[in-house]
Amino acid sequence: MDGPPGPKTDHLGGLLNRMKSAASPLRDVLRDLHATYATVHDGTVASYIPELAKANPDAFGLSVVTTDGQVFDIGDAQQLFTIQSISKPFVFGLALEAHGRETVLTKVGVEPTGEAFNAILLDEASNRPFNPMVNAGAIATADLIHGRDFSERVDRLMQMFGRFCGRPVYIDNGVFLSERATGHRNRAIGHLMLNFGMVSERVEETLELYFQQCSALVSSHDLAVMGATLANGGVNPLTGARAIPATYVKDLLSTMLSCGMYDYAGEWAFRVGIPAKSGVSGGVVGVVPGQMAIGVYSPRLDAKGNSVRGIKVFEALSERFGLHVFESGFQGESMRELLLSKHQRGRTSPSA
Numbered sequence: 001m002d003g004p005p006g007p008k009t010d011h012l013g014g015l016l017n018r019m020k021s022a023a024s025p026l027r028d029v030l031r032d033l034h035a036t037y038a039t040v041h042d043g044t045v046a047s048y049i050p051e052l053a054k055a056n057p058d059a060f061g062l063s064v065v066t067t068d069g070q071v072f073d074i075g076d077a078q079q080l081f082t083i084q085s086i087s088k089p090f091v092f093g094l095a096l097e098a099h100g101r102e103t104v105l106t107k108v109g110v111e112p113t114g115e116a117f118n119a120i121l122l123d124e125a126s127n128r129p130f131n132p133m134v135n136a137g138a139i140a141t142a143d144l145i146h147g148r149d150f151s152e153r154v155d156r157l158m159q160m161f162g163r164f165c166g167r168p169v170y171i172d173n174g175v176f177l178s179e180r181a182t183g184h185r186n187r188a189i190g191h192l193m194l195n196f197g198m199v200s201e202r203v204e205e206t207l208e209l210y211f212q213q214c215s216a217l218v219s220s221h222d223l224a225v226m227g228a229t230l231a232n233g234g235v236n237p238l239t240g241a242r243a244i245p246a247t248y249v250k251d252l253l254s255t256m257l258s259c260g261m262y263d264y265a266g267e268w269a270f271r272v273g274i275p276a277k278s279g280v281s282g283g284v285v286g287v288v289p290g291q292m293a294i295g296v297y298s299p300r301l302d303a304k305g306n307s308v309r310g311i312k313v314f315e316a317l318s319e320r321f322g323l324h325v326f327e328s329g330f331q332g333e334s335m336r337e338l339l340l341s342k343h344q345r346g347r348t349s350p351s352a
């Protein structure tokens with residue numbers, strides 16, 4: 001029987017949700033998709049951060065978490081990898097929470113660039129980085145993280161990731177040191193912004209903080225929980241704890257929709273149509289507001305730095321379930337209908 005709507009955060013609720021999702025037909029759909037795209041071997045693992053090149057190119061995790069707390073983890077869904085650019089919307093949220101919208105917008109815009117994520121590019125009129133989803137904007141928002149010293153700032157960052165994931169989050173020190181040793185382009189961006197007063201004098205410390213945020217370890221399961229927290233108005237559906245004030249959720253989601261997939265953002269908005277963010281280690285998170293989030297991990301990337309299988313999975317799910325946020329007149333069965341379906345796996349309906 002379907003339980004009442006809303007997050008199931010108590011012990012019994014969690015158990016019921018596990019039983020429900022274990023028997024859900026959505027699990028079969030996700031397993032089929034995973035099996036189909038596991039055969040795709042296009043793309044290359046990122047190597048400009050040398051430590052990332054050590055990733056298993058065939059790793060493939062697929063997760064869905066719903067706003068009422070159902071969890072679907074397929075394949076390598078618990079495999080940890082560094083979050084990289086997927087940290088950016090969440091750090092943008094932390095900056096908004098600390099300073100408010102108007103102050104943050106004096107340091108970073110919300111306009112897509114159409115350029116690569118690491119472009120050395122500021123808006124000529126305002127000297128601001130274009131948006132918080134590219135490296136320049138992310139360094140500017142990292143600069144806004146409060147704290148008396150580096151360790152207090154790192155602590156604030158990790159607490160925020162912890163609220164979104166519903167568990168303590170740790171740094172991959174090898175990846176951190178590897179990016180720190182090779183991140184000259186990000187240093188150039190940081191110092192250019194210092195020249196224009198877009199970041200504070202503690203730019204070197206902020207760059208270290210940015211390298212730390214990119215090195216936080218998550219799984220596709222975690223990405224789906226983080227995304228479901230945004231889909232759920234800022235409250236983690238598995239813990240019931242608020243991770244971000246509700247008023248800022250729309251700021252994260254709108255910039256994810258317009259800028260989250262870099263110079264593929266327009267094509268993504270057209271084809272997939274849900275707010276999303278990718279990272280060079282091969283993660284993608286996508287959010288269907290009010291319903292659920294999808295997390296994918298597959299490290300082989302296309303030329304724009306997006307996970308090849310990740311894009312394929314999202315395109316397929318969006319088309320199959322009509323997930324595009326501007327969809328109207330969708331004829332098929334929605335994911336919500338499938339989740340509410342009484343026809344559980346292993347049972348046949350009388351008409352089947």
Ligand code: DON
Nearest residue numbers: 084085117214278279280305
């Ligand atoms: O700053 C960098 O280049 C990386 N730490 C993050 C880049 C990234 O994930 C872009 N993603 N597609």
